[in-house]
Amino acid sequence: MSDSNRIAVTASLLGDPARANMLAALMDGRALTAKELAYAAHVTPQTASGHLGKLADGGLLAAEKQGRHRYYRLASPLIGQMLEGVMAVAGPESPRSTAWRGGEALRTARTCYDHLAGRLGVALADALSARGHVTLGTDGGEVTEQGARFLDGFGASPAPGRRVFCRPCLDWSERRPHLAGRVGAALACRCFALGWIARQRDTRAVAITTAGRQGFQQTFGFAIGD
Amino acid sequence: MSDSNRIAVTASLLGDPARANMLAALMDGRALTAKELAYAAHVTPQTASGHLGKLADGGLLAAEKQGRHRYYRLASPLIGQMLEGVMAVAGPESPRSTAWRGGEALRTARTCYDHLAGRLGVALADALSARGHVTLGTDGGEVTEQGARFLDGFGASPAPGRRVFCRPCLDWSERRPHLAGRVGAALACRCFALGWIARQRDTRAVAITTAGRQGFQQTFGFAIGD
DNA sequence: CGTTCACTTCGGCGCCGGCCGAAGCATGGT
DNA sequence: ACCATGCTTCGGCCGGCGCCGAAGTGAACG
Numbered sequence: 001m002s003d004s005n006r007i008a009v010t011a012s013l014l015g016d017p018a019r020a021n022m023l024a025a026l027m028d029g030r031a032l033t034a035k036e037l038a039y040a041a042h043v044t045p046q047t048a049s050g051h052l053g054k055l056a057d058g059g060l061l062a063a064e065k066q067g068r069h070r071y072y073r074l075a076s077p078l079i080g081q082m083l084e085g086v087m088a089v090a091g092p093e094s095p096r097s098t099a100w101r102g103g104e105a106l107r108t109a110r111t112c113y114d115h116l117a118g119r120l121g122v123a124l125a126d127a128l129s130a131r132g133h134v135t136l137g138t139d140g141g142e143v144t145e146q147g148a149r150f151l152d153g154f155g156a157s158p159a160p161g162r163r164v165f166c167r168p169c170l171d172w173s174e175r176r177p178h179l180a181g182r183v184g185a186a187l188a189c190r191c192f193a194l195g196w197i198a199r200q201r202d203t204r205a206v207a208i209t210t211a212g213r214q215g216f217q218q219t220f221g222f223a224i225g226d
Numbered sequence: 227m228s229d230s231n232r233i234a235v236t237a238s239l240l241g242d243p244a245r246a247n248m249l250a251a252l253m254d255g256r257a258l259t260a261k262e263l264a265y266a267a268h269v270t271p272q273t274a275s276g277h278l279g280k281l282a283d284g285g286l287l288a289a290e291k292q293g294r295h296r297y298y299r300l301a302s303p304l305i306g307q308m309l310e311g312v313m314a315v316a317g318p319e320s321p322r323s324t325a326w327r328g329g330e331a332l333r334t335a336r337t338c339y340d341h342l343a344g345r346l347g348v349a350l351a352d353a354l355s356a357r358g359h360v361t362l363g364t365d366g367g368e369v370t371e372q373g374a375r376f377l378d379g380f381g382a383s384p385a386p387g388r389r390v391f392c393r394p395c396l397d398w399s400e401r402r403p404h405l406a407g408r409v410g411a412a413l414a415c416r417c418f419a420l421g422w423i424a425r426q427r428d429t430r431a432v433a434i435t436t437a438g439r440q441g442f443q444q445t446f447g448f449a450i451g452d
Numbered sequence: 453c454g455t456t457c458a459c460t461t462c463g464g465c466g467c468c469g470g471c472c473g474a475a476g477c478a479t480g481g482t
Numbered sequence: 483a484c485c486a487t488g489c490t491t492c493g494g495c496c497g498g499c500g501c502c503g504a505a506g507t508g509a510a511c512g
Contacts, residue, residue, distance in 0.1 A: 164365075
């Protein structure tokens with residue numbers, strides 16, 4: 001089988017709306033049951049079962065059985081990255097048709113596998129860059145020395161000691177980069193731990209709490225949230 | 227239309243073998259005619275015409291008419307990046323079934339949109355890293371000062387003056403990173419210009435010339451090619 | 453132990469999309 | 483002007499795949 005046939009096989013796994021719905025639901029890094037994924041995909045459990053089997057056989061999902069429950073998660077960060085790449089190309093809807101449910105919340109703040117995206121994610125990247133905590137270029141970026149001290153103090157130290165590079169991830173709703181990689185993941189983890197943001201049921205839109213609005217304003221200098 | 231339906235629509239464009247073949251053929255950054263793409267995809271011109279229309283309508287290809295010839299190319303580097311991401315997940319064939327035609331040449335050296343991939347691409351990244359010309363981490367890397375001087379001297383200066391970050395791209399055949407981004411593109415461009423590598427007709431496998439074997443050995447310290 | 457729930461498998465149906473032959477239009481060459 | 487070539491469109495065919503009802507297996511609960 002040629003390499004482009006392998007592309008076709010992998011891509012066709014994403015190319016069904018039900019399966020795409022499932023993968024998107026798993027993009028917040030959590031594991032969900034087959035039943036929850038069936039609900040997310042708007043199909044019956046039997047249909048979902050077939051789809052999940054294909055995704056697992058194709059190496060995109062990892063399955064774990066707990067009693068009668070079957071939990072699925074994305075098989076690796078690489079799958080998350082691939083989905084990000086497809087999303088970046090698929091892009092947002094045209095501004096004229098943004099009336100679909102939940103869209104605004106996703107645009108405000110959401111998880112993108114293990115890091116934050118949407119306006120919140122981009123605002124974090126912008127603030128860190130503007131304050132000289134990270135230096136960002138076209139192909140990448142790096143945490144500065146003062147940035148490392150800042151992140152240490154904030155409780156989001158990405159790695160001890162060594163140089164810490166940043167992986168920009170083109171945000172599909174903002175069309176500008178947010179921070180992926182270890183830095184992005186550490187920031188997200190810390191913000192959840194502080195209670196500034198909270199996961200919601202049935203969506204990977206992330207809620208910004210009152211504490212979060214204050215925290216982002218005082219610590220990073222931007223206003224976000226209702 | 228929800229974001230995951232947009233994923234499905236975009237992915238399904240890649241999910242057909244004929245279309246995947248065409249996109250793969252265009253991954254070396256060249257523009258090809260509809261006829262050439264039909265040949266690459268092993269379908270008739272009329273079938274190819276329908277597929278190309280879909281890829282162009284979907285924003286994946288850009289079309290340009292020259293007389294009776296219709297040239298298509300990938301619409302943007304972002305498309306190349308997306309395809310890289312799918313290829314990284316699709317991965318190589320299992321070692322037991324590598325007998326397909328042209329596979330070894332692709333693994334040795336090929337273009338990955340605008341930069342070099344395969345063993346050659348990975349060897350370049352390794353050599354630059356080992357010699358201290360670039361520093362590479364998990365999420366990215368940067369050209370060092372001595373590295374910038376080296377690249378200047380080599381004729382592959384990626385950008386004047388400013389800090390130059392590197393974008394690692396997981397090589398699907400080697401499962402380790404080669405260099406994408408501006409640095410990778412500048413290296414590839416220079417190696418073509420030096421005649422160390424040459425494009426081949428009907429494949430994005432890149433031929434390593436005799437001059438190239440000597441040049442890579444003397445300048446970068448690795449042996450590659452027949 | 454019986455009931456409920458989660459999940460999987462089977463079988464049948466219908467839709468969709470890729471395929472190509474045929475035909476038509478446009479361009480290039482002699 | 484005629485012929486060859488590149489490309490597109492149309493129509494029909496067929497295979498593949500997602501869908502769900504029905505049924506079965508296994509786990510959890512009272």
